[in-house]
Amino acid sequence: MAADTAAPVERKRWLALYTLCAGTLMIVLDGSVVTVALPTIGKELDFSQSNLAWLVNAYMIAFGGLLLLSGRLGDLIGRKRMFIGGITLFSAASLLCALAGSQGMLIFGRFVQGVGGAMASAVTLGMIVTMFLEPRDQAKAIGIFSFVAAAGGSIGVIAGGVLTEAAGWNSIFYINVPIGVVILFAASRLFDTDRGLGFGAGADMVGAVLVTGGLMLLVFAINRIDSDGLGSAQTLGFGGLAIVMLIGFVLRQAKAKTPLLPLRIFRSRYLSGANGVMVLFVAGLFGFQFLLALYLQSVAGYSSIKTGMAYLPGPIVIAVISLGYSAKLITRFGPRRVLLVGMVVTTVALGLLGRLPVDASYAPDVLPSVILLGVGAGLALPAVMGLAMSSATPADSGLASGLINTTQQIGGALGVAILATLAGSRSDTLLGQGKNPAEAMTGGYHVSFLVAAALEVVGVALAAFVLRAPKAAVAPADAAEQGVEDAALPSPNQN
Template sequence: MKSLPSADRTGPAPGRTVAVVACAAQFMVVLDTTIVNVALPSMRADLGLGAGGQQWVVNAYLLTFAGFLMLGGRAADLFGRRRMFTAGLVVFTAASLLGGLATGGGLLIAARTLQGLGAAFLAPAPLALINATYHDIQARTKAIAAWGATATAAGSCGILLGGVLTDTLGWRWVLFVNVPIGVVLVAVALAALPAFPGRARGRALDAPGAVLVTAALACASYGLSELETRPIAAPLTGGILAVAVLLLAAFLVVEARSAQPLMPLRIFRSRALVLGNTAALVIGAVTTSVMFFVTLYLQRVLGYTPLRAGLAMLPLTLAIAVASLLVRRLVQAMGPRVPLVLGWLLTAGGLLWQSRFTPGGSFTTDILGPGILLGLGLGAVVLPMTTAATSSVGAEDAGLASALMNTARQMGGGLGLAVLSAVAATSTGAAALTHGYARALLVAAALALLAGALALFMPRPAAAAAPAGRESGRRPVPAHAEPAE
């Protein structure tokens, strides 16, 4: 039985390598949720896409990503985190190349679907690798802070980068940009990442559970995406959402009875995990909706170009990154509860300020000020949310916990945007549009305050930090004692 090289166990360099690779991979995955948005008009003109085709260039990625995340997280635990990370990265990179070379709308949508599949297997592994590699709590918290800042900032960076690439090199480069990054990451992952084994010996992947949860989340995502154009009472929308509920109920029944479940229901005994994933739902809803409505306000009301709108979002992005890095000391000293409450209060304050913008607003008072306050709040939430959602489980469930958090965040984004778009629905005209966006942001502020109230029930640091295995009387297996893949 081979052991890890000593550098992978104790040297500082592999730890930095894991953090850098995790941040780069997460940036690439989250970036692709927004980078194509500004390029859609150019894609439509070049490939002859209709309105439905435009929508599916975005939704094909999001639906597949959200639907397969649970399967990707469990596969990382069973078959090895580095192995699944590399496999997902190869699929994602190849799909990006295929999409950039697409000669028709159907091929582009197929490539985006394949991208989502690769992202679902790629995304859960980096955070699990961080938790397994860093045994020192301060080093682990610092790495998670950098990962969280990257994940939160990537969505808004996609708007800016998409505008720059589309204006200078053409729409195909919003996909081609992933190829060199992916090739480098594959090489680094194979050469330098620690090889933690899977736990698949004598165990099979829960195929029925995987099919049911993937179908449930895909139906839910599709049904929610239709709410913007069809009421929930419409046969298509209501029917698909009803099917999603039935599939989810069937999934829970299967998992409760399975000897080797995809998602062991015991994981939800951790109050920190449940509240952390609740925070992930809300931060997904708030972040996605803010990016959407503020960008529309800048372009449709103030008349900004896509590139100028992307630049205007930079203060928000930078504030998120700065707060994510600064809050780590507070989390180390006090645990996740206090930073979560403070972060949600700042977020609610920023949303309330942002909701006061006017049709004749200015960048300084209507975008810059509230954007910085909002960014500080969102950034302060990311690390304690991630810590609560992933650090309170045993080593055998690390990939699953990471996938749960990512799924909650993606589903929160879809649900939040669908609901708040319905709240904002209004007639045309600058005044009406601004009023609708303001209503949506006020509802988002209420969600932030609710999340802050729930964060008061977060367990104390000692309880939150105890892995699930320790709570049940089992000693967790040290990551450095595991053999290589």
């Protein structure tokens, strides 16, 4: 009788996971789909180059700036409500974007999409770790989620090219509406209702203004690095103001009676260390996705669809690793060792791209790095996300989820901005030395790929020394039985 009851509950739990992943995929896809469609949108709505960038910036400012606040609000009002509210807003904003007939309306729609995306994304990982408490199931669930998060961008490049050429740029937004409706229907039936802690447990409005404003300004400053320069008055001014606001937020949280972000959570070496590693890892990974696309189109002469197809082996490998092997490897060897291997493989892949020739052939010169990066992401992302969430209590899981998502977005944006700036600067220098444009651009990409590899090396060192399990964390008998230092995720209360 118990088995008959357990089976439907187990099925419902996994269907709930797939619903969360569908919402994440829709949001992740949207970013890369829009990037591919930008030239067509610019032509049809008469965007200038600077205004066209706001289609990306408006989304990123809202999304990156609101993740942390959304994660904490999910803990306070209920994560199910936050997720459903976010998907509803994202879908409605997608319809607004599809119907937009002016630049202002489309930019506003993208900003609202970012708000909805942040609301839904911030609580997703927290919902997963509270649904799957058993270490083996949790590792498998995080592996599935990590595949969606890592591979969605590459899939979006392919989907964006196909949809834009086949049905026009509006179709990339229209398609979100029916998908969103299906996700909302499934979420309302599959998710258990959680009451949340209530606003009295952490309704620090001053802190909310400081952290949201600070993160939005930081994302804006990072996105301006490529056009204004790292040392420009605009970048330094907005970046400096962002840092001042974020410092003010930290000081506020240390004194607030009901802090939005209780600083006690940073006592966990796993949460703090994993967030630091995430910044470095995704800086290199996102830099690869952006810079390789530029190389393939500007130097190798690939079309947008051919560029997307060049990335296709990556998500396939990520799927095989994340869905088939990462959970087993994490359970057997521990998340720290799996993370280290994934980051080393990623470092090798980026180092290989640092020697791309001007007349590269896809199979010998590009494909090995695409495959290795798929292996690296498939191993590292589930491990680092699991470590970041491992010490979060159920009451703080939304906050921890929002924090690791914020770290991922900030790290990715910072990596793309800095690496693109380095590539452009080096290319300009080579042009001044008499190199032809193709050689100059390739030389610029070489520098950026090697810097990205160096960031991964720093991440490996951080993971090796900071994420090591404390000696007292594993009892001698348990250590002998496991045969490894960190053979499983640390317990939720382990700091």
